[in-house]
Amino acid sequence: QVQLVESGGGVVQPGRSLRLSCTASGFMFNSYAMHWVRQAPGKGLEWVALLSYDGSTKYYADSVKGRFTISRDNSKNTLYLQMNSLRVEDTAVYYCAKDGPWFDPWGQGTLVTVSS
């Protein structure tokens, strides 16, 4: 079945970097755009970034533009989110999701905590 599994979360100090991964299975990964969406503790959903199926087109939320980079390796069925210059307000569960153009499915998420 279609499955997305995120990894790479953890506790990091403000200003540091972290790279998240999302490994896909059960579908033709190289045929679909992919998204990152985050959810701060006790808050709602915030779209973060979108990457086209071939990696040629990227979009970012204003809140992360210039700090985060979305990328993919279609040979490894993996989506990435490189997060630099992390801020306390980036603390959240980060989900990857397949574009449909709705979001389906979602991974289980990986928690990123930015704290000194």
Place this chain on the structure above:
Amino acid sequence: DIVMTQSPDSLAVSLGERATINCKSSQSVLYNSNNKNYLAWYRQKPGQPPKLIIYWASTRESGVPDRFSGSGSGTDFTLSISSLQAEDVAVYYCQQYFSTPRTFGQGTKVEIK
């Protein structure tokens, strides 16, 4: 950016009664060339990721019970749960995929009265 606003923020409904959630977009999400509303609904149970329940504003995802229905067009949309069950306790989000950035409503928490 398209702003999505849900109402109410929370509601408590008795088991077996109807729950209704509204979602309003700041601009139309109806694409005239195909007459489709680019609007989805998700359910998020505690400790779980969101799950798609409705897309194209009114199409139920496979496996979603028929007590869930979506309606509306343009800028005003509704998610209805015809007969609330205990397993429907969750936060529900609307989301537009008409344009990027994709945006979500703030969420509506549904509880049992």
